[in-house]
Amino acid sequence: MASTVTTEQSKDSSASSRAGRPGYGQLLRTRGAWTFLLPGFAARQPFAMLTISIVLLVQHTTGSYGAAGAAAAVTGVSMALFAPYSGRLADRYGQRAVLLPGVLVHVLSGLTLTALALAHAPLWALFAAAVPTGASVPQIGPMVRARWGVKLQGSPLMTTAAAFESVTDELTFVVGPLLATALCTAVDPAAGLVTEAALTLLGGLLFAAQKSTQPSVTVAGHARVEHTSALRIPGVRVLIVTFLGIGSVFGGMQVSLAAFTESIGEPGLNGVLYGTFAAGNMLSGIVCGAIAWKVAPQRRLLVGYAALALAASGLWAAHSVLVLAGLGLVVGMCIAPALITGYTLVESLVPAGARTEAFTWLTGAVALGQAAAVTVAGQLEDRFWGGAGFLVPMGGTLLALATLVALRSRLMARPRGRTVARGVGHRVSVAVD
Numbered sequence: 001m002a003s004t005v006t007t008e009q010s011k012d013s014s015a016s017s018r019a020g021r022p023g024y025g026q027l028l029r030t031r032g033a034w035t036f037l038l039p040g041f042a043a044r045q046p047f048a049m050l051t052i053s054i055v056l057l058v059q060h061t062t063g064s065y066g067a068a069g070a071a072a073a074v075t076g077v078s079m080a081l082f083a084p085y086s087g088r089l090a091d092r093y094g095q096r097a098v099l100l101p102g103v104l105v106h107v108l109s110g111l112t113l114t115a116l117a118l119a120h121a122p123l124w125a126l127f128a129a130a131v132p133t134g135a136s137v138p139q140i141g142p143m144v145r146a147r148w149g150v151k152l153q154g155s156p157l158m159t160t161a162a163a164f165e166s167v168t169d170e171l172t173f174v175v176g177p178l179l180a181t182a183l184c185t186a187v188d189p190a191a192g193l194v195t196e197a198a199l200t201l202l203g204g205l206l207f208a209a210q211k212s213t214q215p216s217v218t219v220a221g222h223a224r225v226e227h228t229s230a231l232r233i234p235g236v237r238v239l240i241v242t243f244l245g246i247g248s249v250f251g252g253m254q255v256s257l258a259a260f261t262e263s264i265g266e267p268g269l270n271g272v273l274y275g276t277f278a279a280g281n282m283l284s285g286i287v288c289g290a291i292a293w294k295v296a297p298q299r300r301l302l303v304g305y306a307a308l309a310l311a312a313s314g315l316w317a318a319h320s321v322l323v324l325a326g327l328g329l330v331v332g333m334c335i336a337p338a339l340i341t342g343y344t345l346v347e348s349l350v351p352a353g354a355r356t357e358a359f360t361w362l363t364g365a366v367a368l369g370q371a372a373a374v375t376v377a378g379q380l381e382d383r384f385w386g387g388a389g390f391l392v393p394m395g396g397t398l399l400a401l402a403t404l405v406a407l408r409s410r411l412m413a414r415p416r417g418r419t420v421a422r423g424v425g426h427r428v429s430v431a432v433d
Contacts, residue, residue, distance in 0.1 A: 027160045036147050036213045041168060043203030044140040046196040048176025050133075051076065051370065052254055052274070053184060053192030054113070058126065059258075060189040061117050069255055069378025071117075071126045076251070076371025078134030080364035084231070086139050087360030095143045095214045095356075103204035106136035107197045114193045134367075138204045141169060142359030143214075145343065149355055150215045159293065162343040166336050167285040177254075177278070181271030215356070230358035234410040235349040239342050240365040241403045242305065246335060247369020248396025249312055253277055253328065254370075255377040256315075256389035260324065269321060276325045280332025281339075288340050297341045298411045304337035305404055309397035315390035331393070345411060369396060 027033070051072045059068035090098045113129035148161040183191035230236050253274060261270040293300065311331045318324040342362060350358040373396060377389030 024160065024164060027157050027164055030151050030157070032213050033148075033151065036144060036207065036210045037168075039203060039206035039210060040140055040144040041172070041203075042199065043138060043207040044144075044169070045172050045176055045203065046200040047137060047140070048172040049180040049192055049196045049199075050110075050137065051251070051374065052177050052258075053180045053196055054130070055254065055258060055374070056181065056184040057114065057117050057189045057193060060184075061120055062123075064382065065255060065259055065378045066382045067123055067378075069374040070123070071113075071130055073251075073371040073375040074127045074130040075134035076367045076374065078131045079137045080134075080368030080371065082135040083137070083139055083142075083360040083364035083367065084357055087142055087357035088229070088354075090139070090143060090146075091215070091354060091356045095146075096208045096211060099138055099143070099204060099208040102136045102138050103200055103208070105132060106138065106204075107201050109133040109136060110193055110197045110200070114190050114197075118190055137367075138200060138207075139356075139360050139363060140204070140207060141165065142356055142363055143207075144168075145359050146215050146356040147213050149347065150213070158347050159340075159344050163285055163288045163336075163340045165343065166288075166340045167282050169339075171282055175275075177274040178271040181267075181274075185267055230350050230354040230361055233349055233358075234407075235345065235412075236358055236361060238404065238407045238410050239345065239349075240361055242301070242338065242342060242400050243362045243365035244369035244372075245305075245397045245400025246308075246338060247366040247371075248373040248400075249308070249331060249335065249393040250366065251370035251373025252377045252389055252392035252396070253315075253331075255374050255381060256387065256392075257324075257328075259381040259389060260387060264321070266321075273321070273325055273328060277328035277332040280329040281336045282332075284333040285336035285340060288337050297344050298408060301338060301341040301345070301411070302404065302408060304334065304341060305397070305401050308334035308338055309394075309401045312393040312397045315393055316387055318390070319387070349411070372396075 028037075054072040054075060055065075055068045057068075058071045059065055062068065086098055086102065109129055109132035113126060113133050116125050116129055145162070145165055148158070148165070152158050152161055179195070180192040183195055257273045257277075258267070258270045261267050261273065308331065311327065311334050315324070315327055315331065318327050343359070346355060346358045346362070373392045377392045380388035380391065
């Protein structure tokens, strides 16, 4: 088994090296890729629907964006806190072993949250249901990225894979909010969460069934594997702060766009405006993946993040649908380069046996930043002028940019010749801080 996995990895890697300039066509011809890409896409779609579905349902039943933002924030914080541990368990015991119970818990707790909201339960009861709902969100994106790492070990296609995953994420954030908004406004306020639960169940089980492409795990009796926590690596901690700022953009945009469209009597435009923002992210992600970069990823991250902070700083001043759509498109276009470069840096900073955990830390950081932004933006929209919630993306990205500039040296990998086992019977040299 170990020799078979190693041989397949070598074939994929050597084929990539011979093919020359990396591209999407070459990436998608990677052996076995479609077996996890298609179910992975279905399984990650609900992630883009969850927050906006909670906001729209709770706002409908309580009449308060503050309460809606708080309920969504509890879900996001819970996910952010538990996601890294889910990733660590997946690294040690296999993705399937973590995914199957997680999917079932998420579906049951999400439906419970829906029922409580419709029953006008007190806010503390919604919080109680939101905790397991967020804690059990399936970490499909990090799991797919970890599978690419197995397939493309040492290949120049890793940057292309990171771009492809960012594009896939953003495609879900184009479709997800539009679908959730349409369901909640045209069908029933609870339809968004019910659909999210159904898609999680179907997609999660299909993805878990793809056992042949998941990263190998340590088995008793085989070579000892050193499990290094991704959080101990300084560069990962810097990236976490960076992704917190990105999360503040997502959360601030979701609440503030919903409040803006309701204030002008066009709540259905919420999904369109957020979809425009996500479309900008997706389009720039496609371009980033098609470029053969010669600039170091650390420098790309600094430049891209500075552009994001500048673009996000103008959102609060927009007072028309067209201006807001244009600014949202630009902000979205600035997010993808930062996300792609951050995920790419994980490959050089983190040992192979801790990469799923590292990816979940970054995903969790986005969720935590989003949760905090949803809460603060909701309070600002309730207590101050319309559009005050857009101050949150500006503040979050500026603070994260200052941290990134001050600690940029920690994003440089420092190899020390340590060898860490990757899966069963396979060892690679990695750079460890």
